[in-house]
């Protein structure tokens with residue numbers, strides 16, 4: 056819908072402080088992707104990236120080396136950290152960064168407050184909490200996640216504009232993102248889940264799981280931590296009929312439709328692989344069509 060006014064509420068639980076800088080991977084991924092600066096194959100970071108700063112830091116023995124911050128990306132984090140230091144809230148900083156990238160949507164962090172997702176793992180028989188990025192990037196989710204905790208979420212407030220955008224929306228979409236560490240973290244900010252549940256607009260989600268496996272990333276690892284099976288229907292039931300009105304599953308999961316509908320959620324099976332822009336646009340159109348069907 057080229058003429059639609061779109062607000063994207065971004066997860067900030069993946070944010071990490073490195074080298075004295077605040078890095079907001081999910082906000083930056085949206086900003087770079089829609090602004091034309093993303094490294095397409097990787098799905099994060101900048102295209103045409105170089106790593107001189109990272110190499111120089113490593114030469115001083117300063118890490119972590121496992122997190123790939125490129126030179127171009129560093130500039131974003133320097134500007135962000137400088138503005139935060141001057142007293143601007145993250146939402147205002149994000150708006151300023153977007154003035155360069157012009158993503159064509161209003162990008163809001165879920166909160167201006169600090170929330171950091173930690174993952175509890177077992178290390179040699181001892182329970183240890185690590186930052187989400189350490190679990191995801193360094194450990195590649197190779198060990199079981201025992202618990203996922205959005206530290207600070209309970210005291211966080213939705214960023215300015217978030218609740219109004221939800222209450223005033225014509226349609227609310229849950230993208231095929233990680234239901235625990237992405238969408239789940241946003242819903243953990245007090246007031247946001249309630250606002251979605253109370254919103255007059257239809258709420259439609261797209262399954263991030265196709266054929267029982269995540270299309271991208273390692274969603275199955277963190278789903279297990281919250282006791283949810285890695286299937287399209289289990290994720291729909293996890294959100295629940297009080298939150299979502301409609302759910303799209305991939306055509307390979309067509310036999311899940313009945314079980315989702317039994318849970319009181321309208322469900323359709325459509326192709327859900329974002330292989331190119333046309334396929335992605337068709338998914339968005341299918342979500343909007345289902346939203347119209349379920350609109351009360």
Ligand SMILES: O=c1nc2n(C[C@H](O)[C@H](O)[C@H](O)CO)c3cc(O)ccc3cc-2c(=O)[nH]1
Nearest residue numbers: 069079080081083099100121122123124192
């Ligand atoms: O798999 C990786 N993902 C990297 N990501 C992606 C990120 O770790 C996660 O995919 C998201 O946080 C999950 O939503 C980055 C994102 C940024 O904005 C900036 C730097 C990185 C660096 C890495 C990296 O080295 N390896």
